[in-house]
Amino acid sequence: MADVLTLTTRRMIIPAVALLTALAGCGGSVTSGESGGGGGGGQRADANAKVYERLGALTGPQRRAQMIAEAKKDGQLTLYTSLTDDVAGAVVKEFTRQTGVKVNLFRGGSETVLQRVLQESDARRIRNDVVETNFLEMATLAQRGVLAKFQGPALGNVEKTGRFDAWTATRFNIMLPAWNTNLIRPGDEPRSWEDLAGPRFKGKLTMELSDNDWYANVTKYWLAHGKTQAQVDQLWKQIVGNAKVVKGHTVMGQLLAAGQTGVDAMNYTYLVQKDIDSGAPVAFRSDDGIAHTPAFPRPNGVGMMKDAPHPAAAILFYDWMLTDGQRALVDEGLTPSTKVPGDKSLNGITLVPYDVRGLVANEKSWAQRYDALLRGVQRAGGGG
């Protein structure tokens, strides 16, 4: 019977495979997003540009009122963001409460948000109005020309270092060392990035697998403050010699709280603060309430799409994120990009510039160097 059965099957499979190959690859590049141009200029872009210009030029109380009136006509807003879900939820809730505009929320890692926007824009099926994510992805979107320029007095609240061509910083992730207060006695904690290289942290340090932007910033900071390349290389070698490597800042924070490691070479202060709030024996400030290590603020920002389906809602959200929305971020323990009364997230912290431009231009080479540095752990015979 098997032979009888083969007759039709035999004729089917090979042509079928050929047909499928043809079907699957209906041209274009799927992943790089380099085809199709991507950028704005879709059918909606021209009409949207007029809306953005008209509403952006308004000032005073009329500005917000007019934006809200038109956004309500749009009916809804679609936001793609890498804000964590509790913060995103709070921000969206507050926005809807204040403006009456319903929000569709998509959350993903910053790379996911970027890929999604690029894919939809290449296919000319733009579904989001605004995007809020990490600087590197925002800069890429700006380069690809999918973001519209925003104007308005709210920009004046943001420091110059947080203003870019087609996007604006909304918040900062603060990078500092963190330690377990049961394992590291007061006075022994790291008080500078150089301290991480000290012999007292041998085997007590943990680094994260993908922290290449931190690596880039510390390196540049040292070079700018009088160290030679050889000295910098030596410091990194010692730090890596002290360290073990782990994947993910959350797990890293939890292992720190559990006492599995004594010091996180770098963790984000808002994550560590959550553990502190739940009573974990961890800290990023010394007993005097001061974080003695200079901190790098990594910007995250907001941008609006040239081809947004709901342009009035888009510009309203942008405007709101730089004004009333900042309060919502502070209430969730984040560091805002403008001065907000009652914000304690930066107390005792000294900020030094975070090199946005350098990383946008050379992220890949820093990633490769960091990767090679960490794998040097292996060559040195293991640090754990």
Added chain:
Amino acid sequence: MLDVRIARLPTARLGQALRHLLSWRTVIVAGCVLVVGFLAVVPLYHLVRDTFTGEQGFTLGAFARAYGGDSQSAAMLRNSLVFAVGAGLLALVLGTALAYIQVRTDTPFKGLFFAASLVPLIIPAILYAAAWIFLADPEIGLVNSALESIIGVRPLNVFSVWGMIWVQGLHLAPIAFLLMVAAFRAMDPSLEESALMSGASWARTLRRITVPLLRPALVSAVLLMFVQSLESFEVPGLLGLQNGIYVFTSRIYFVLRSFPIDYGMAGAYALGLLAIAAAGVLLSGRLSGDARGFQTISGKAFRPRPIELGRARPFVGAAVLAYFAITVVLPIGVLVYTSLLGFYTAPSMAALRSMSLDNYREALNLPIAVTALKNSVLLGVGSATAVMFLAAVVSWVIVRTRAPGRRLLDILAFSPIVIPGLVLGLALAFVYLRSPLPIYGTLWILLISYSTRYLPYGMRYASAAMTQLSAELEESAHVCGASWWQTFRRVLLPLTSGGIVAGWIYILVVSFRELSSSILLYSPGKEVLSVLIWEQFENGRFTLLAAIGVLMVTILVGLVLVAYRIGAGVGLKTDD
């Protein structure tokens, strides 16, 4: 020329040919082959294209970037192989031994097998690995502390190759268990009994009768577990890196994380894995080449009869209890303990006093929890059913017919296992953003993604079961006048149901964990549980995550229990 021939045919012959062409068998088989092919080819095509296309057309540069320079790929490949072989072997031995005890003996505690076979599968690997850190860390590990108070040393170190193999092996053992239970049930024990009666020793019977008869299932299990260990990164990422043990997939992880993403390089790695996987599929095809040798379900009736363990019964029972304690009670215990705290800390009076149900309250009140659970159940049941149906038909084509290209089809259907979830997600988004069908932005695209990802598993489960089935049963049905569809529905599906149900359960359970393509393809209102879990990871809420993990185990064990009950209702064999 074809036209001429058709024109010459008498009308009656033409009608007959058409009827034949449009018969149920042709339509269903062709349909399933096309769907499976399409599912597999879409991501594979994009992977290959990205790998071999550079700015100036065709290039092999991606391979140079991936494997050359200071990539240390040789050392990483070595680590990967040791890890994958070790974990695969451990899982195979554990899973097979458990399956044997479950199906073939009158062991006590049979109910525990059910939990032992599912729970490690349900817990996301990252939680399972973290639980083992809390158990077997050299400094803070609870098991180490307990052992220290007894034997004076802290012998365990989870941050070693052995630790990685241990955790991954335990996590994988359910794959082998589910496959082997189905295989043992489909095997006539009288063959072994005859060998024993004829004077063969127990070991000789095992070597000469049992293992050869189980070869299709064994090979399938090894293939799945080996390739899955090669391409997974949770366990190596959490346990290996701490001691500088880098594996092959740490490269893929690195490539997909750095910007701009070098898809060619990621593809070059994935194709390396595909070469290994394809070799495995071909080898398994050759090993099961003489299909008759494994056909244990034939026209002759048999009833698996449990072996009486006699004096060994208490010892086997104790071993089962120990296994259950190690793979289920310990890690779940740690997760339950963690889920009651604000942050993980070693057990103490202070920790006990701080315990509360806050994390559970919060998990149940997460705004998208209900939506996510509903969508995950829909997708899990949907993709498990779709995949197992497709796999049953296509594995019939591969095992039963001599159609040319069937090995290629087998490899194609296995290829999604090596495709990084992100690449799969991008390929699907690319295709369906340009399709007029309303698929992008709906649950359908997730269903397609899950069906693609779990196709290799479904195929292995189905073809292992199909290989054990003798063709004479189908022939009898055919002789009695049954149509192909009737035969398929009334003979093939029921007799392979052990393997099909095992595959179905496997896919249902693991689909709840699928993240890497879900995260790219879900849309507002279409969230799934894995996205919810990922969000809590991003949030730094480890203890909340533990609570979600515990809830997931509870829900899925409940779901599968119901499935088993329904299965028992339609006549599936059970051993209890």
